[in-house]
Amino acid sequence: MSAPDPGDRPPGAAAETASQSRLTTALTPVLTVAVSLLGLCLLWGFAANAWPGRAFPGPGQVWQVLRAEAANGDLFYHLGATLGRVAAAYVVAMVVGSVIGVLLGSHRSADRFFSPWLILFLNIPALVVIVLAYIWFGLNEAAAIGAVAVNKIPNVVVTMREGARALDPSYAEMAAVYRFGLLDRVRHVLLPQLQPYLAAASRSGIALIWKIVLVVELLGRSNGVGFQIYLYFQLFDVAAILAYTLAFVAVMLVIELLLVQPGERHATRWRRRPA
Amino acid sequence: MQPVGAVVPLRVDIAEKTFRSAQGVSITALQDLSFEVRQGEFACLLGPSGCGKTTTLRILLGLDKDFSGSFQLPEGGSNRIAAVFQEPILLPWRTVEQNVRLALPKGLRTKNLDGLFDTLGLAGMRSLYPAELSLGLARRAALARAFANEPAVLLLDEPFASLDERTAERLRHLLLTVWSARPTTALMVTHNLREALMLSDRIIVLAQRPAHVLGMFDVRLPRHYRNPQVMSDLLRSFHQKFPGVV
Structure with a gap:
């Protein structure tokens, strides 16, 4: 390959290349991701060709199943059901976990007393909580969402407790002197200070929650991605299992890109950007 | 008055x-x-x-x-009571003007602060965040917060x-x-x-x-x-x- 001789360029080409290079730098991360995913697909395709069989379908077969499920509406019905449970469990876990975490972080004696409880709950397997919730509260939606939330709450508590310990008392004193109301204190003094911890807790939270939601659906619900995967497991339909999994992963990726990241950018707009 | x-x-x-x-x-x-x-x-x-x-x-x-x-x-x-502390203690995630208004009682939140900001030389800095101010300007904002409170x-x-x-x-x-x-x-x-x-x-x-x-x-x-x-x-x-x- 030989580089083009700069002397051959017509006038005005310099400005064009400059705007082109700006576009290229903007597109590079997107291109990298696309090429990387394409590479994974190709690898998967080769492997599926090398070891053909029902248990290991190629990307083409999975794509066909995905289109068929999308066409008859099943895909969106089950994705919607799972997404609803993820959202409900996320909200419950974040609210309850944050309140408990902040209380423990700001009251040392309460923290010392409840610490063993926290370690206990952190170490109860998700499956046990789910099974017990279904036994005690019946096979219903509240038990399902509650079980997922209970699994996540101890993690949120631990993160938010650290956040509450890191609170700067001078802001609280300023708020006390100027007689901020309770709502203003929470909104303008407490939450912005806890924001990095909230972000960390919700990042790890969403990923964990949707995995537990699948187990809850598998054990005791009659819709949702988890229920579908169980169904196709019994039919030994690996292509459909992969189709549902990839569809939901794609949904979570879109949520991350369109909801979580812009939200974080808005919350940290006051920080100085590196030049 | x-x-x-x-x-x-x-x-x-x-x-x-x-x-x-x-x-x-x-x-x-x-x-x-x-x-x-x-x-x-x-x-x-x-x-x-x-x-x-x-x-x-x-x-x-x-x-x-x-x-x-x-x-x-x-x-x-x-x-x-109003206080000006040793450090300015402005909320870094709120603008200068929001910092001043938040410290006011509900009834005064929307009052006209043009005169006060002008006197303190903060007129052009109302929408800046505290991290964008020098220490001297941050202290002026702290003074504005105290005096706005009457x-x-x-x-x-x-x-x-x-x-x-x-x-x-x-x-x-x-x-x-x-x-x-x-x-x-x-x-x-x-x-x-x-x-x-x-x-x-x-x-x-x-x-x-x-x-x-x-x-x-x-x-x-x-x-x-x-x-x-x-x-x-x-x-x-x-x-x-x-x-x-x-």
């Missing part, structure tokens, strides 16, 4: 304030500290570093309730510390300008005698720890007569009255 009906002075009568360290050592910071600041008067609490001036202010602000004795804040008018009493804790002398001097003049527009009972903590002589009507001189009042030094001269010549006379007479202080 004088706050209507504000007749009760600022009266401090602290019997004792003791700190206990984690090792069980106790240090008496204040003992038999009592003084009064008349209504509408600007007073300075002057004393050596570490003598308990900030502790006194924290007690008056209600941030430290573990002491024996009592105090009485000026009443009537707004009944509010308090019954204003407590200042070395508001010009860690500034270079020129910036500090400019801020002292700004403080006088906004204070003169609405003379409020004010108590300022400082260890800078020149600053105290320039700003106050009366200086309350504190002794080394445990802090108690050594004496009062009244500066009856109107502030605009306090030129360099007068200031050096004032300094001399202060040193005559309180030899060895500061």
Whole structure:
């Protein structure tokens, strides 16, 4: 390959290349991701060709199943059901976990007393909580969402407790002197200070929650991605299992890109950007 | 404008304030500290570093309730307290204007602040975040927050510390300008005698720890007569009255 001789360029080409290079730098991360995913697909395709069989379908077969499920509406019905449970469990876990975490972080004696409880709950397997919730509260939606939330709450508590310990008392004193109301204190003094911890807790939270939601659906619900995967497991339909999994992963990726990241950018707009 | 009906002075009568360290050592910071600041008067609490001036202010602000004795804040008018702390303590995630407005009671939140921002030279900086301000500008914003509040009493804790002398001097003049527009009972903590002589009507001189009042030094001269010549006379007479202080 030989580089083009700069002397051959017509006038005005310099400005064009400059705007082109700006576009290229903007597109590079997107291109990298696309090429990387394409590479994974190709690898998967080769492997599926090398070891053909029902248990290991190629990307083409999975794509066909995905289109068929999308066409008859099943895909969106089950994705919607799972997404609803993820959202409900996320909200419950974040609210309850944050309140408990902040209380423990700001009251040392309460923290010392409840610490063993926290370690206990952190170490109860998700499956046990789910099974017990279904036994005690019946096979219903509240038990399902509650079980997922209970699994996540101890993690949120631990993160938010650290956040509450890191609170700067001078802001609280300023708020006390100027007689901020309770709502203003929470909104303008407490939450912005806890924001990095909230972000960390919700990042790890969403990923964990949707995995537990699948187990809850598998054990005791009659819709949702988890229920579908169980169904196709019994039919030994690996292509459909992969189709549902990839569809939901794609949904979570879109949520991350369109909801979580812009939200974080808005919350940290006051920080100085590196030049 | 004088706050209507504000007749009760600022009266401090602290019997004792003791700190206990984690090792069980106790240090008496204040003992038999009592003084009064008349209504509408600007007073300075002057004393050596570490003598308990900030502790006194924290007690008056209600941030430290573990002491024996009592105090009485000026009443009537707004009944509010405003403070300017050693650090500006602006909320970094809110703009300058939001910081000022958030400290106002609900009824005053939407009041016109153009004049105050103009006087303090902050007119173009209302929508900036505190991280984008220099320390001098951040302190002006802290002053704006205190004065916007129209308090019954204003407590200042070395508001010009860690500034270079020129910036500090400019801020002292700004403080006088906004204070003169609405003379409020004010108590300022400082260890800078020149600053105290320039700003106050009366200086309350504190002794080394445990802090108690050594004496009062009244500066009856109107502030605009306090030129360099007068200031050096004032300094001399202060040193005559309180030899060895500061």
